[in-house]
Amino acid sequence: MTALPRDIRDVLGECIRREALGLIRPLWHDYTSFNDEACEAYRRRGDMLLRLLRGYGLSIVRVGEEPGSTPATADVVYSHPLHDGSATRSIRYAGKRWEIVSTTKESSETVEQSFSLHQANINAGLVLLEAPEARTIQGLGRQLAALVEIYRVHAQGIGEQP
Template sequence: MSRPVRDILAECMRRERVGLVRPLWHDFVATNDEACEQVRLRADHLTRLLASYGLTIVQTEDARAPETPPDTIYRCALEDGTAERVIRRAGDGWEVVKVAGGVETVEQSFMLDRAAINAGLVLTDAPEAKSISGLGRQLAALVEIFRVHAQGMAK
């Protein structure tokens, strides 16, 4: 059975970064899938960067169509350890989601152009910036979207 391309790429990226270390990838996945997901998200980032140059990674022993990275570009545990925050593509825009106890709560939905305008309001000290609920989280999400080159992700 073949493995997903993103998982293979993540394993290779981990190995390139830290060498052949224990736990080996298959053991790492079995014992700490959350940490593996962080490496997979980096692999998704690399896949998007390669795609921006017209490159695609495919498995040669498998005739499946090339995989596209999932809609989630960021996932991290919150400071208190009881929940996690997710940034993901949602239709034409983006969502910041809190996941606690397996329940997802969309904290914010926004479009990139609106977030960029909001960033301009902050930079110019416009008074209306103070009235935008969740602006700091929105701008932090915007930074992550651009950091991992996800702004051009297919809708």
């Protein structure tokens, strides 16, 4: 009996960790069993690499797979604990909209904001023009910070992926 092949983003995450740190203990398969959150950060870096390659017309495929099949990337493009440690803030793609989500240690999830890239870019323009209506937009700073992160990890086209 053979094991199912690992997900490409998991393999990329392991390779990125190994490139940065070398072959260290705990090995990836042990590391994932007790610290999957840290592994997910490496997988998100793998997602970024996949999106960058896709932008250049390249794709990573497993030997023996149909050329042109594109590995899926995660919908969460950013996740980090808040400064006070009370929760984790994430940015994720949720079907034509981006969400800023706060998750408490008890796994209670709150969508703080939901926005389209189009609207966030318009809001950024309002700030640049010092338009008075920019001052009335709730959570604008957080929205623009999320927009910067979305572009930084090249996730702006995530909804257009096959």
